[in-house]
Amino acid sequence: MTTPISILLVDDQSERAAMVAEQLIAAGYKLLARLTSAEGLLFQVEKHRPDIVLIDIESPDRDILESLAVINQHNPTPVAMFSVRGGAEFISSAVEAGVSAYMVDGLSAERVAPAIEIAMAQFRSYQHLRQSLARTQQQLDERKVIERAKGLLMARKNIGEQAAHQTLRTLAMNSNSTMRQVAEQIVAHLQPPVK
Structure with a gap:
């Protein structure tokens, strides 16, 4: 029996967050915590040590990217970010901050599992490259x-x-x-x- 993948969910819309949380649990994932903003994200990642962080925020900003950069530096964790905000510059900044998978058009039930798999595979690949370097x-x-x-x-x-x-x-x-x-x-x- 394998241990379920543990998730820290950050979603600024409570209705959507409840629906996503329900779907994650139904799909066999372990939901460690649900945050309504990225405030205190560093502390929450340190406290819960999730296998992956899922972020769905309408307008992610520089603060969230700075938090992710600190997490990536001190406690590397796979991150999948869903957002309606595209833009090559912001996506590039997100990836530099440690986002393993960036999905434009927000979070939906059918996109969660593939996003988790992509983020975790990208993260493992990046960590292997980092260690090799x-x-x-x-x-x-x-x-x-x-x-x-x-x-x-x-x-x-x-x-x-x-x-x-x-x-x-x-x-x-x-x-x-x-x-x-x-x-x-x-x-x-x-x-x-x-x-």
Whole structure:
């Protein structure tokens, strides 16, 4: 038995929100909370930890996008936004703020499930890309500091690159540290001060 997808619903029209909430529950989703505005959205996401946030607001504004950007930064969560407001510039801003799926023409029963699937798939894809980019950046940073340390060792000890690399490896093994940690220490101690 799979756990139902948990949803935080933000809808500024109570009649529509009640209908959508009813449809979500009937379709097997778990409705964690229903908000009438985006005020306190950050707190609500932190409190409930939903699998996805569904937002249907007649006129979403910069405040909601700022809240979503903060959520995306600190507590990444898939977001599907439904709105009558289109406009390439606003949609672009929404996506930059962390909206995984943006649907123009508002929320309707037949659009909910596909929007949830799209938003969650886009979110997973984006998070995978983000993690991959972070790993690549970390590897580049590590390579830079190791190369810098090798260069300093080569200059200080008048040795070749192979010997400098072997020195780093030996120091790392002897101190039960990573090559990066040893390289950072060497750079900190051997690099001449910047004037």
